[in-house]
Every structure is written in structure tokens, then in C-alpha cells.
């Protein structure tokens with residue numbers, strides 16, 4: 404087998420670079436996906452937590468109301484007991500004192516009653532809020548599931564495209580000598596997925612650094628691979644245009 408000439412190999416590297424640039428971009432995008440999913444999950448979790456908090460507040464208020472109702476029943480019982488004692492009293496003074504006690508006890512009872520009414524209103528209020536939030540949360544859950552599915556679908560799509568690109572890559576690799584390929588791969592990994600660039604006018608297509616005419620002549624001789632002094636990328640001149 405005749406050795407592959409450098410000009411042809413550089414042409415193959417350019418084809419490889421097109422594939423590798425897409426691979427690089429896809430991998431970069433893919434790496435950002437877990438974080439994207441995490442943000443969606445955290446946002447939905449915090450909405451769920453807010454809902455749980457509201458429900459807890461609602462239960463607390465209901466418990467407070469029940470407690471107050473118990474307190475009121477006790478107070479009413481106490482008032483009744485005082486009223487029962489009223490007629491067994493002997494002096495008018497004792498009678499008056501007891502009447503006062505009964506009145507105080509009734510007043511205490513009505514204070515508790517007011518609190519219960521206030522709690523009823525609060526419980527109703529929070530129930531409206533809970534119902535509203537529940538509706539909102541179910542909408543948000545749908546949105547969350549949809550968004551997450553969109554990300555998952557995109558990951559799947561990227562994986563499919565990546566395996567297509569990998570097999571396209573495998574087809575080009577035999578067109579390049581191992582030594583040339585390993586230099587290309589090394590630059591690819593250290594230079595953000597861009598290893599070979601076209602010289603445009605008099606500047607490097609990778610870093611825009613000026614490429615002197617004598618270097619351009621060297622590139623056109625195709626004796627050695629010529630790299631940019633600044634960014635180290637392989638320089639290529641498209642002579643088909």
C-alpha cells in the first residue's frame with residue numbers, strides 16, 4: 404500500500420473535524436442536561452413543599468379550633484355548676500358574689516367563642532387557598548413532566564446523533580496515518596474540540612493570529628503538518644476554492 408500523501412490526509416482531517424465539532428458541541432450540551440433536570444426538579448419540589456406547608460397550617464388551625472371548642476365546653480360546664488350552686492347559698496352577699504362569678508365565667512366563655520369563630524373564618528380562608536394551590540400545583544406538575552420529557556427526549560436525540568457521528572468517524576479514520584491521527588486527537592482534546600483550521604486570508608481560522616507568507620508556503624508544500632504558533636492547531640489551506 405502506498406503511503407498516504409499529506410495533502411489527502413489533511414483533507415480527511417478536515418472531514419473528521421466537521422464531525423468532531425458536532426460531537427464536541429453535542430457532548431457539551433449533553434453535560435448541561437443533568438443540571439437542567441435538577442433545576443426543574445428543585446423548582447417543582449419547592450412548590451410541593453409550599454403546598455405541604457399550607458396543608459400543615461390548615462391542620463394546625465383546625466386543631467387550635469378543636470382545642471378551643473374543648474375549652475369552651477369545660478367553661479360552659481363550669482358555668483352550669485356555678486348556676487347549680489346558686490340556690491343553695493344562704494346570704495345575699497354570697498348570692499351576689501356567685502352571680503358575679505357566673506357572669507365572669509360566661510364572659511370568659513364568650514371570649515373563647517369569639518376565638519372559635521375567628522378560627523372558623525381562618526380555616527375557611529386557608530381552605531380556599533389550599534384548593535387554589537392544589538389546582539395550581541397539578542398544573543405545575545403537568546408542566547414539570549412535559550419539560551422533563553422534553554429534556555429526556557433531547558438527550559435521546561443527542562445519543563442517537565452521537566452514535567451516527569461515531570460511525571461516520573470510524574469510516575474516515577483509515578484514511579489517516581496513526582501518527583497524524585494521534586497528533587490531531589491530542590490537539591482536539593486540548594483545544595476545545597478544534598484541531599485543524601483553515602487559513603483565511605492571512606490569519607489562523609482558530610485564533611485569528613497572522614500567518615506569515617513563508618508559513619503559508621510551508622503549508623502548501625505538504626511535507627510536514629504545520630501548526631499555528633499561537634494556538635497550536637493544524638493549519639490547512641483550502642485550495643479547491
Ligand SMILES: [Zn+2]
Nearest residue numbers: 607610631634
Ligand atoms: Zn491559531
